[in-house]
Amino acid sequence: MAELIWSRRNFLRQTGAWAGAGLLQPVWPLIGAGKSIAAAYPEAILSIEKYTKGKLKPGMIISKDNADLVKDFSPEGLYVELQRGAQIKIADTTMAPDAIVAPYWVELTLRNRGKAVLDGKGQLWSPDGQPWIGGDPFPQPQSGLEAMWNHTWNITRYDDVREVALEKNIDSNGALVREGTGFLVAVQSVGRIVKEPKPVLSAYKNEHHRVVVTAFKPFDLYGLASLSTIYYDNSRLPDTDLYIPVLRRTRRVPSTQRFEPITPYGVLFVSDLGLHNDPLLTWSWQLVGRRPLLAPSPVNKGAFAPGADKESFTFVESNEKFPRSTWELRPEMLVVDGVPPADSPYGKKRMYIDAIYHRAQTADIWDRAGRLWKFLAFCICDTGITDNMGSTARMFSGSVIADLQKNYHTNIFQQPRLGDLDFRVNAGFKVEEWLTPTAMLSRARR
């Protein structure tokens, strides 16, 4: 048995090295020198037309009739969705390294290159033993854990954010069975870049960030708020407090129930938010390969591009099971397998992390029996709304969370505005005003 495991690992390592052989030179030194990423990769993996020897061209629509054309370089879940009727459009590969990451974040990643340290547990630190100071900690990740730190360290890349969104749950018949709306406010406690105090909120220095989600719809959830306090120590589960409107009180609730639907009909688990929402060190991670793969294109602007319609393939709000979106060939994707804690019904999660953006937009999840269970696709775009740092905010425009076994979907559509609430980043939201039980009470529906 031991020999079998060794052989499998060895095989995966060798496969990964072989697949990565397409890399001409590391991409991040090129970005630092202000050069195009094109010099890092052979032309054959920067153009989907060349990669598929002319079978695919930008502008083509992929559906169940021609899904086989993308099978070899798709996340497994995407291929299943295409066979079931999803439609995607193919676009050119985006060359800008800041297409879905704040420009200042790219500069920070370059400035802090080589400074990140992992301790024996795998926890991330600055060299002086203080919390990490921002930017992606590992511009050239060598392990699954390093790649995951890049993805999860400040998932939005902003000091604070307020998002407003619609949630649609669609059943196996394709019917919209439940619809919700709500908003989220998150504030970083460490690694703050833009808003004073920085880099750390000293009152919350043992925390990583706090996030509160408040529901407006459906009617029986109206006013419910859920506050999570995420600790810097990534082996510790968050604390969760709820504001419960019928009680007019806040209550501490367990945060261990991370692997069940958040809402009726929903397939989104707490664990799935942002593709991976559990403390990193409660899972184990392994880099199993690097290869070109399809990923959502930054043109998927959803509600951030007014006037777009279904035919634009930009993740426009719809009641369809798999909203139409645009995908492109990414030249280097890190394939990272995560094994969850023993209480999880998941057997494995495979994260596809872009080596240029250091962010994942897709993941496949298998159950304990080894059957493909879920597919997650999160679109990120340039919203055109200020990031309060001289540029525009790159943020999630929409997501698909698909239960491939039950054939249910939870689709999320971020909005620039919902009623009085608008989307903002680096806006100076304060923990004391938004993210404590007292703040939830003072903001509560009465």
Added chain:
Amino acid sequence: MEPAAPRRCLRAAVHRQPLWQKRLSVEFLGAFDPDGAHRLQPGVHWEISNHVRLDLFYNEFGGSEKGAGRLGSLFRVNGVFLRFTYGF
């Protein structure tokens, strides 16, 4: 010296077991007055769709304490209830 007024306390337990992707919940509410009264309410809550909920539950009030305002006095409303809710 006046005798101390009897201390009145109520112990309550609520259990909710979601099933079928949380669409259906089996619920139990029990409230117990140690003086000798109780309320038991087993039920089922069905979230039919975005706006529609259906509850089926049984109320059982009882016990020896049937004074005014105490749980035992409410035995008249024992029985099965069906509640249909449409929310906006």
